[in-house]
Amino acid sequence: MTAKEAHITVRDLTMAYGDYVLMRDLNFTINRGDIFIVMGGSGCGKSTLMTILIGLKAPAKGKVLYGEVDFWGADAQTRDRVIRRAGVMYQSGALWSSMTLAENVSLPLETYTDLSPGQTREVVELKLALVGLAGFEEFYPSEISGGMQKRAGIARAMALDPEILFFDEPSAGLDPVSARRLDDLILELNESLGTTMVVVTHELASIFAIGSNSVFLDVSQRTMTATGNPNQLLAETKDPTLRMFLTRGEKS
Amino acid sequence: MTAHGEMIMEYPSADTVKLVLSGAWKLGGELPGDDKVQQTLQDKPGVRKVVFDTRELATWDTGLLTFLMNLSKFCSRQHININSDGLPGGAKKLLELASAVPEKKDARQAEERVEFFTYLGDETIYLVQSAGALLAFIGDAVIAFQRLLRGKAQFRRADLGSIMQAVGAQALPIVSLICFLVGLILAFIGAIQLQLFGAQIYVADLVGIAMVRLMAAIMTGIVMAGRTGGAFAAQLGTMQVNQEIDALKTLGISPMEFLVLPRMLALGLMMPLLCLYANLMGILGGMVVGVGMLDIGLIEYYNETAKAVGLWNLGIGLFSGCVFGIIVALSGCMRGMQCGRSAAAVGDAATSAVVTAIVGIIISTALITIICNFLGI
Numbered sequence: 038m039t040a041k042e043a044h045i046t047v048r049d050l051t052m053a054y055g056d057y058v059l060m061r062d063l064n065f066t067i068n069r070g071d072i073f074i075v076m077g078g079s080g081c082g083k084s085t086l087m088t089i090l091i092g093l094k095a096p097a098k099g100k101v102l103y104g105e106v107d108f109w110g111a112d113a114q115t116r117d118r119v120i121r122r123a124g125v126m127y128q129s130g131a132l133w134s135s136m137t138l139a140e141n142v143s144l145p146l147e148t149y150t151d152l153s154p155g156q157t158r159e160v161v162e163l164k165l166a167l168v169g170l171a172g173f174e175e176f177y178p179s180e181i182s183g184g185m186q187k188r189a190g191i192a193r194a195m196a197l198d199p200e201i202l203f204f205d206e207p208s209a210g211l212d213p214v215s216a217r218r219l220d221d222l223i224l225e226l227n228e229s230l231g232t233t234m235v236v237v238t239h240e241l242a243s244i245f246a247i248g249s250n251s252v253f254l255d256v257s258q259r260t261m262t263a264t265g266n267p268n269q270l271l272a273e274t275k276d277p278t279l280r281m282f283l284t285r286g287e288k289s
Numbered sequence: 290m291t292a293h294g295e296m297i298m299e300y301p302s303a304d305t306v307k308l309v310l311s312g313a314w315k316l317g318g319e320l321p322g323d324d325k326v327q328q329t330l331q332d333k334p335g336v337r338k339v340v341f342d343t344r345e346l347a348t349w350d351t352g353l354l355t356f357l358m359n360l361s362k363f364c365s366r367q368h369i370n371i372n373s374d375g376l377p378g379g380a381k382k383l384l385e386l387a388s389a390v391p392e393k394k395d396a397r398q399a400e401e402r403v404e405f406f407t408y409l410g411d412e413t414i415y416l417v418q419s420a421g422a423l424l425a426f427i428g429d430a431v432i433a434f435q436r437l438l439r440g441k442a443q444f445r446r447a448d449l450g451s452i453m454q455a456v457g458a459q460a461l462p463i464v465s466l467i468c469f470l471v472g473l474i475l476a477f478i479g480a481i482q483l484q485l486f487g488a489q490i491y492v493a494d495l496v497g498i499a500m501v502r503l504m505a506a507i508m509t510g511i512v513m514a515g516r517t518g519g520a521f522a523a524q525l526g527t528m529q530v531n532q533e534i535d536a537l538k539t540l541g542i543s544p545m546e547f548l549v550l551p552r553m554l555a556l557g558l559m560m561p562l563l564c565l566y567a568n569l570m571g572i573l574g575g576m577v578v579g580v581g582m583l584d585i586g587l588i589e590y591y592n593e594t595a596k597a598v599g600l601w602n603l604g605i606g607l608f609s610g611c612v613f614g615i616i617v618a619l620s621g622c623m624r625g626m627q628c629g630r631s632a633a634a635v636g637d638a639a640t641s642a643v644v645t646a647i648v649g650i651i652i653s654t655a656l657i658t659i660i661c662n663f664l665g666i
Contacts, residue, residue, distance in 0.1 A: 127535065133536070134528070135448075
């Protein structure tokens with residue numbers, strides 16, 4: 038096994054809304070090629086952590102390092118440049134509702150590449166086919182189901198072949214089979230493209246199926262209490278809160 | 290069986306109260322309050338235990354549960370033991386479920402009483418901050434415009450086209466109606482005064498100058514503020530709620546260029562054209578009154594209008610139209626971009642966009658009028 042290379046490093050991070058501190062002293066490392074799970078109960082700040090990682094909200098304190106680059110210490114241009122190599126799937130898909138799926142996926146391509154219209158169309162068709170939406174190019178987001186919107190959101194996030202993909206609650210609101218397919222898709226993309234995945238979720242099935250590394254945010258202590266492979270955490274943890282979370286509170 | 294719930298208190302031993310519940314304990318029916326029990330418990334400090342007898346209880350729902358919850362909260366404060374064995378099985382379980390997760394003490398937002406001066410200070414600070422936000426937004430818009438001039442701005446030409454259609458061509462019916470009627474009204478009002486001197490013909494001057502120089506631009510501006518400014522705010526606000534704007538930002542696409550710039554351009558280009566059209570409709574409205582009611586000849590009315598309305602009037606009118614267009618677009622887009630993440634916030638954004646735009650239009654009209662007066666045009 039080769040030594041893993043740190044992709045994102047979080048150091049002494051504190052998240053706060055005004056005076057209200059959500060989480061403090063977060064320290065963890067996301068390695069290249071990881072499927073990294075951010076888990077925790079509702080309202081613990083999982084999604085807020087993601088907005089900090091993708092550059093939408095500044096942390097109250099602490100650092101986020103992308104490789105060697107201090108993300109929030111740098112200027113806006115550097116941040117733009119760093120985050121352009123990442124793709125984000127938002128909780129509700131966040132597709133641009135006035136554009137068709139094809140236009141949604143092609144906008145990043147048109148903005149950052151010099152592909153010809155024909156090439157762009159081919160790439161768009163490929164990305165949509167990868168998420169199982171071949172033939173839906175000319176549909177508008179409002180014309181397809183919630184699960185399809187999420188998958189289209191992944192296709193858009195993958196448009197520029199990013200090094201990191203962020204997923205905000207990918208399986209929330211999906212039926213079990215669709216959720217499972219989405220997990221398979223994440224695994225498949227991770228294996229075949231080597232993309233680092235950061236997944237914010239509290240779906241236990243997903244956590245154990247896809248997670249290779251994780252951090253657990255404990256809402257009662259306002260900080261992280263564990264990091265590591267979720268399956269290993271389940272086997273080894275002595276922390277009652279984490280055990281309760283990972284076993285749905287059921288006694289084994 | 291009784292139609293409403295009843296409660297009898299018994300005292301089987303010195304330290305025990307037994308509540309015998311009977312009848313229908315249903316929400317909305319007549320139920321004994323728990324204050325009676327609390328009173329009794331306070332009067333008899335020796336009581337350490339509450340038990341229940343519900344053999345006569347016919348039906349129950351949330352009405353019984355709220356009674357029990359209040360009672361158990363009171364008892365835990367007074368360190369009185371509640372024995373729920375006598376309760377119906379379902380009620381006992383639900384009660385346990387309701388008290389399984391302890392109440393989060395700091396989650397309830399404390400309702401602070403705000404002193405008047407604190408309130409005044411907060412509002413003043415907010416006002417200053419929002420003025421700063423307005424300036425920052427205008428600055429961003431100017432930078433986006435510069436990038437457009439250098440050919441670097443990122444937006445879709447197709448978007449510009451469809452927005453221009455929505456704010457231009459589709460606004461024609463309402464602009465026609467409003468401006469035609471405003472022309473008509475002006476002519477009526479003028480006619481009453483001018484008829485006294487037999488100077489009906491000057492109705493054409495009055496309507497022509499008023500419409501072309503000012504009224505057409507103001508009326509179109511206000512129509513557009515309501516029609517388009519509100520729509521822009523609602524569109525961008527909904528995009529904010531759906532995280533669509535976040536999605537643009539994380540792709541490194543400036544929402545300012547992608548969303549705000551085409552809207553500003555579209556209104557800035559379309560408003561002068563709408564104003565030109567509104568001028569014609571206003572003059573037409575005046576002509577209907579002049580020709581139909583005041584017996585002025587059609588050609589005569591036309592000639593009088595053409596004589597009265599100079600190029601300067603037209604220029605000032607169209608310039609005002611362009612300014613109003615940009616004001617409407619800016620306020621609509623700004624309120625939309627500042628929108629919070631709820632349905633109510635979208636409504637507030639739309640309202641505030643229309644108000645901001647109308648205030649902006651009136652203030653800039655005053656400024657333009659004063660400046661023109663100084664310049665003597």
